[in-house]
């Protein structure tokens with residue numbers, strides 16, 4: 127067939143009422159046609175069943191692709207964070223599925239949405255530039271007050287004459303043959319041109335990125351919104367003529383107290399009553415088994431490296447320091463045995479004070495260990511001493 131000739135696309139029949147189209151659809155289906163469709167100005171209830179249209183499988187495809195998105199996101203992040211570039215952040219596990227949830231959610235939505243979009247196009251034979259029915263002036267009423275059935279020529283049962291007669295037999299208002307004009311499958315020229323222009327325009331950003339990466343420039347960046355970079359503000363280590371001392375960061379006003387740090391209870395904070403160490407842990411400390419457990423744990427972290435877990439003063443730091451001292455590279459005093467008769471006799475407040483400010487060669491741990499934990503450690507030291515009678 128030459129390009130200028132048109133061929134038959136199908137046959138269309140017009141009906142005036144919902145009943146007419148329902149009856150016609152039932153008959154067309156009964157006659158065994160498979161390539162046909164109904165066109166109605168309003169949704170017609172029951173038409174799908176009469177036509178034998180199966181419910182769409184699209185939701186299942188979307189569900190499956192959403193699950194694929196979940197799997198892909200988990201695998202991707204496990205591979206990136208656990209295998210390709212393992213990076214220890216505060217000792218968190220490298221592979222942990224809950225931490226990958228945000229990206230997993232996004233990928234699920236992405237896969238499902240793209241599937242819904244593209245599968246819908248494919249399932250509906252889209253994009254289609256043109257539909258032969260639109261060339262029939264009568265067919266315009268399909269959006270207004272007429273109902274149409276069209277049987278396509280590609281239906282195996284199609285025969286132009288017999289199919290038209292069959293439709294006429296269904297009390298149709300009119301039956302017309304629909305032509306497929308030659309060349310109608312071509313993309314409209316205007317659209318083709320627009321696509322070419324858009325594709326070329328889409329190359330500009332990657333070209334700019336390529337250029338920026340391969341031709342570095344010494345010029346300052348073009349700053350469209352300069353107030354983001356350049357703000358009038360005080361920086362921690364900055365200078366300013368506003369204050370007499372020239373510093374931007376201001377020391378806190380004398381006498382200011384951080385929340386919860388009003389240290390009225392001097393015995394609790396310093397372990398001393400006046401000039402004298404308190405004999406026992408202050409009454410504001412509630413002595414519980416949990417507190418002693420806490421003390422044991424803190425002792426293991428802060429004290430055992432020197433005093434060792436039994437308290438005898440043979441910790442790993444001590445052992446290493448002795449070696450250095452033998453080589454003449456350090457001077458070292460052995461940590462006192464906490465079972466020493468003298469230490470047993472020390473008031474609780476003294477031990478607390480030693481933890482807080484240190485003792486000769488033992489550094490103070492006041493800045494690392496909060497007061498509550500210091501008392502917990504004191505309790506644990508007492509427990510250690512009680513565990514071994516000398």
Ligand code: HEC
Pocket residue numbers: 425428429430431432433443459460461462464469472477480481485486487488489491503507
């Ligand atoms: C860096 C090693 C080191 C660490 C850590 C350390 N100590 Fe000591 N500690 C020493 C040394 C050394 C001495 C002996 C100081 C001296 O007499 O010159 C000592 C002495 C002591 C004494 C005896 C003080 C006295 O009055 O004679 C006590 C009690 C004590 N430490 C408790 C602790 C507790 C509790 C911790 C944990 C918070 C701790 N130490 C952490 C090295 C350490």
